[in-house]
Amino acid sequence: MLPDLEPxxxxxxxxxxxxxxxxxxxxIELAGDRDIGHFHVYIGQESTGIPALSLLEQGDLxxxxxxxxxxxxxxxxxxxxxxxEILGRATGYCRGKGGTLHLASAEHGFPTTSSVTSGCIPLxxxxxxxxxxxxxxxxxxxxVGDGALEEGAWHESANIAxxxxxxxxxxxxxxxxxALGQRAGEYPSSTMAASDLTELASVFxxxxxxxDGLDTRAAHQTMTExxxxxxxxxxxxxxxxxxxxxxxxRPIWPELATGKTDLSMxxxxxxxxxxxxxxxxxxxxLLGFVRELLDSxxxxxxxxxxxxxxxxxxxxxxxxxxxxxxxxxxxxxxxxVFAPRGD
Amino acid sequence: xxxxxxxxxxxxxxxxxxxxxxxxxxMGQYFLGLTPHRTMVGDLYRQYPDRVYxxxxxxxxxxxxxxxxxIAGLRPIVDCATASFTFQAFAQILNEAANxxxxxxxxxxVPMVIHYNHGVRGGGAAQHSHSPQxxxxxxxxxxxxTPSNPADLIxxxxxxxxxxNPTIWVDHVRLFDIEGEVPENIEPIPFGRASIPREGTDLxxxxxxxxxxxxxxxxxxxxxxxxxxxxxxxxxLVPLDEEAILRxxxxxxxxxxxxxxxxxxGVGAEIAATVAEHAYGDLLAPIRRLATLDVPVPxxxxxxxxxxxxxxxxxxxxxxxxxxxxGA
Numbered sequence: 329m330l331p332d333l334e335p336x337x338x339x340x341x342x343x344x345x346x347x348x349x350x351x352x353x354x355x356i357e358l359a360g361d362r363d364i365g366h367f368h369v370y371i372g373q374e375s376t377g378i379p380a381l382s383l384l385e386q387g388d389l390x391x392x393x394x395x396x397x398x399x400x401x402x403x404x405x406x407x408x409x410x411x412x413e414i415l416g417r418a419t420g421y422c423r424g425k426g427g428t429l430h431l432a433s434a435e436h437g438f439p440t441t442s443s444v445t446s447g448c449i450p451l452x453x454x455x456x457x458x459x460x461x462x463x464x465x466x467x468x469x470x471x472v473g474d475g476a477l478e479e480g481a482w483h484e485s486a487n488i489a490x491x492x493x494x495x496x497x498x499x500x501x502x503x504x505x506x507a508l509g510q511r512a513g514e515y516p517s518s519t520m521a522a523s524d525l526t527e528l529a530s531v532f533x534x535x536x537x538x539x540d541g542l543d544t545r546a547a548h549q550t551m552t553e554x555x556x557x558x559x560x561x562x563x564x565x566x567x568x569x570x571x572x573x574x575x576x577x578r579p580i581w582p583e584l585a586t587g588k589t590d591l592s593m594x595x596x597x598x599x600x601x602x603x604x605x606x607x608x609x610x611x612x613x614l615l616g617f618v619r620e621l622l623d624s625x626x627x628x629x630x631x632x633x634x635x636x637x638x639x640x641x642x643x644x645x646x647x648x649x650x651x652x653x654x655x656x657x658x659x660x661x662x663x664x665v666f667a668p669r670g671d
Numbered sequence: 672x673x674x675x676x677x678x679x680x681x682x683x684x685x686x687x688x689x690x691x692x693x694x695x696x697x698m699g700q701y702f703l704g705l706t707p708h709r710t711m712v713g714d715l716y717r718q719y720p721d722r723v724y725x726x727x728x729x730x731x732x733x734x735x736x737x738x739x740x741x742i743a744g745l746r747p748i749v750d751c752a753t754a755s756f757t758f759q760a761f762a763q764i765l766n767e768a769a770n771x772x773x774x775x776x777x778x779x780x781v782p783m784v785i786h787y788n789h790g791v792r793g794g795g796a797a798q799h800s801h802s803p804q805x806x807x808x809x810x811x812x813x814x815x816x817t818p819s820n821p822a823d824l825i826x827x828x829x830x831x832x833x834x835x836n837p838t839i840w841v842d843h844v845r846l847f848d849i850e851g852e853v854p855e856n857i858e859p860i861p862f863g864r865a866s867i868p869r870e871g872t873d874l875x876x877x878x879x880x881x882x883x884x885x886x887x888x889x890x891x892x893x894x895x896x897x898x899x900x901x902x903x904x905x906x907x908l909v910p911l912d913e914e915a916i917l918r919x920x921x922x923x924x925x926x927x928x929x930x931x932x933x934x935x936x937g938v939g940a941e942i943a944a945t946v947a948e949h950a951y952g953d954l955l956a957p958i959r960r961l962a963t964l965d966v967p968v969p970x971x972x973x974x975x976x977x978x979x980x981x982x983x984x985x986x987x988x989x990x991x992x993x994x995x996x997x998g999a
Binding site: 422423439442444457480484485487665669 | 694696721724726727729731732733734735736737738739740741742743744745747762763766767771772773774775776777778779780782811812814834835836862
């Protein structure tokens, strides 16, 4: 179901979902032409992260992970400096020091991005501690996958967040439900004795809920409640979004397994080919969101195609900007080891 | 000038830091270890309960929380108690705190202090006697302060708390009973400026933290044997006052490094390499390193003393470097 928002706000969500999708499709194509190193894509999880993170406000802090592109776009980061960072250019958000693994934009509320599984959990909890002690009503959002809950950092940090009733929202995007994982030569999936991830939070007394990752209304509503709880001193919340792993995300190196997204499939089922029919009919959250918007009358198919055209242009302009941008001077490797010293 | 115990100075600088900046919060409760002095810090906790956080036994979680809190705008002073416990938190200290400013391209800073008590404390055995300074030093992005007396402690920690970088504050429980003069209006001490607590002409001893005290004790005895020792106390390992070391070696022509890290790849190795690279022509004798022997620290007292850099070992090494016979 659609989030409980005005039509204009729903269109903004759609636009960001399309930007996130086109951003990574272009990236995968680029990686076919040139070696840009390993990267992780968010395709298939847009229906969770975009509605959930778009409702955050200025000053709220988000701590994401290796699968961060969609999270940054959800909070308004620009494709140009994102691509530039991924390509190691001087115009990247981190001036080329971080790359895709550490893509961070402080102005969009991402102060640092750890790509060590679970690395962001203590940081996010600590930011919650800091905000609480500073008397702020801002919140800290911890963005992890299911694998991060295998690490001890989760258990230590969840305990601290619960004991101190910290203003932290844990959004765990579980993309291992249908994954075969490394035993099948695919990208690793979680190795966890607990069968219900929410129990790993509720055991600490943390308010916990599981949602369908394709349900944009659930993502928006549970996040709204969690953020309200955090802002009003009610402590942390754990949200497990049960997402579908996009077929292109199964190999160790992402590939366009289902082709480039064709929004027309949302209203013309005859375009759907049999080999990935389930993905296109039921599992692609972007197509599902478009169908719901059409059904509700919020957008027309023409309007959706128009949004897609503009989003695609914006993404391609961003990529061109990045490719035209210079690399940093080699000596810049020596900068930013330390913040400037007062003495 | 008023005198103060080192342990009192620890409490004094914590008090000044808390009272001087609302953003300073204390996380952890074993700044003075399990020593008899530990109750002194309790008064401070009782006076400022809202500025203290007593974490669970979760070094990875709460040191990481200190990093996150620093990102959010606090200036936490986080206590890890015994240095060996920092290993529980290495993933956050070495891979997050040290990297964040760099990998964010300067967007984000981590203004925090991490405190630990290092070294052989007596009976600590293998898992409570580490000196991880060299491991920390091998990770760019961490400042490391190693005070050896009450006045330096206060001045250096004031600078550490004001610093926008993650700073490791290295203490040693054997320093707690050291008494020293502390000026009334003590000022922050800038990082990267060594002190020369004893001047001499025959031999430079480089030492930090507790080893400064042992080196000074040995130097006094060596003076009666006619060996004039200059002691260089770097006060901060990062940044390092390379010039002060080279200046001293240029004057004495001999270097003995005394350090509580293990020998291989320890602080002593780095100082020896620096002097060999930049001051080979000044050396009248081979550089000597005295460090904790390359075995885990054992429990039994005679075994423990056998592996740590003792005053007797400093005397023997100094005589050897200067070519003076023992007991002459």
